[in-house]
Amino acid sequence: MKLYYFPHSPNTRKVLAVVHHLGLDVELEVVDLMQGQQLQPGYLKINPNHLTPSLTDGDFVLWESNAIMQYLAAKKSGNELWPSDPRAQADVSRWQCWQLGHWGPACQPIIWERMVKPMLGQGEADAQIVAAAEERFHRFAAVLNDCLKGHDWLVGQNITLADFAVAADLMYKDAAQLPVASYSEIQRWYEGIERLQAWQKSAPPAMN
Numbered sequence: 001m002k003l004y005y006f007p008h009s010p011n012t013r014k015v016l017a018v019v020h021h022l023g024l025d026v027e028l029e030v031v032d033l034m035q036g037q038q039l040q041p042g043y044l045k046i047n048p049n050h051l052t053p054s055l056t057d058g059d060f061v062l063w064e065s066n067a068i069m070q071y072l073a074a075k076k077s078g079n080e081l082w083p084s085d086p087r088a089q090a091d092v093s094r095w096q097c098w099q100l101g102h103w104g105p106a107c108q109p110i111i112w113e114r115m116v117k118p119m120l121g122q123g124e125a126d127a128q129i130v131a132a133a134e135e136r137f138h139r140f141a142a143v144l145n146d147c148l149k150g151h152d153w154l155v156g157q158n159i160t161l162a163d164f165a166v167a168a169d170l171m172y173k174d175a176a177q178l179p180v181a182s183y184s185e186i187q188r189w190y191e192g193i194e195r196l197q198a199w200q201k202s203a204p205p206a207m208n
Contacts, residue, residue, distance in 0.1 A: 001075075002027040003068075004046060004054040007204035009033070010104075011065040012053045014168035014202075018069050018161065021198035022076045066096040069161045080158040091155045095162035099169065102140045107169040109133035111176040134179055141183050148185035152192060159196070167193045171203075 003019065003026050005012040019026050031037045031052050038050040047054040047063045054063045055071065062068055070093075073082035083089050110133045113125035144166065147154065154162040170190050173180055180186055193199050 001025070001055060001057045001072075002029060004029050004031045004043065004052055004056075006031055006033045006038075006052045009052055010108075010168040010171055011051075013171055013204070014164040015053050015055075015065050015068050015072070016202035017164045017168075017196075017198045018072050018081060020201040021081065021159075021164075021196070022072065022079055024072060024076065026072075066100065066161070066165055069096070069165065073161060080156075081161050081164075083156065083160065088156055088160075092160045092162045095154050096165045098140075099165045102136075103144070103166055104169050106133060106136040106140050107176075107178060110137065110178055111172050115172055115176040137179060141180065141186060145183040145185045148189050152189070154189075163189075163193060164199075167199070 001024070003015065005016065005028060007030065018024075031043060031054075033052065037043060038047070038052060043054075044050060046056065046061055049063060051063070053065055053068060054061065055068045056062075057071075062071055070082055073079060082092065109129055113130050113133075117123060117125060153159050154166065167190060170178065170180070170186075172178070173190075180190075
């Protein structure tokens with residue numbers, strides 16, 4: 001298997017965390033989004049969306065990070081990341097859908113405005129965009145915080161794909177000043193994520 005990835009991408013990090021957690025033998029190839037490598041014809045044949053990550057396994061090509069996570073976990077039987085119980089599996093999938101539909105769209109505009117734009121020399125954060133995103137962030141952070149009460153992980157007694165998927169959007173919480181200070185359950189849970197070897201191994205190199 002071969003994973004095409006951009007190390008600083010939250011969508012990449014959640015996939016890499018699965019690779020490391022399961023100890024999978026996966027070849028890694030960087031697609032540098034900053035240099036436009038995602039637009040090269042060879043890569044567009046793998047991912048016509050010109051995004052990362054993408055996975056190839058023989059002649060099978062797969063894009064979309066959460067689908068890749070599910071596929072990788074299914075490749076190694078008996079692991080807890082992608083439970084075999086239908087209800088638990090649906091619960092994990094529900095959180096992955098929630099991350100794509102609600103949590104990511106709440107976090108990502110703040111990260112872009114406060115961290116990425118200044119880094120790229122595209123000016124200061126747009127206060128109106130940040131305010132609207134923070135309002136959305138608080139709406140869904142309250143949901144996540146409440147669901148974590150009394151639980152170490154989002155689904156069941158063990159870490160699952162749900163945790164890696166949702167945690168990835170918090171990887172720049174300090175640099176982007178995501179407003180998590182009032183959500184003690186999220187902070188406790190994310191501290192647990194940060195202690196995991198797989199999460200530490202998936203961390204990107206420092207940006208220049």
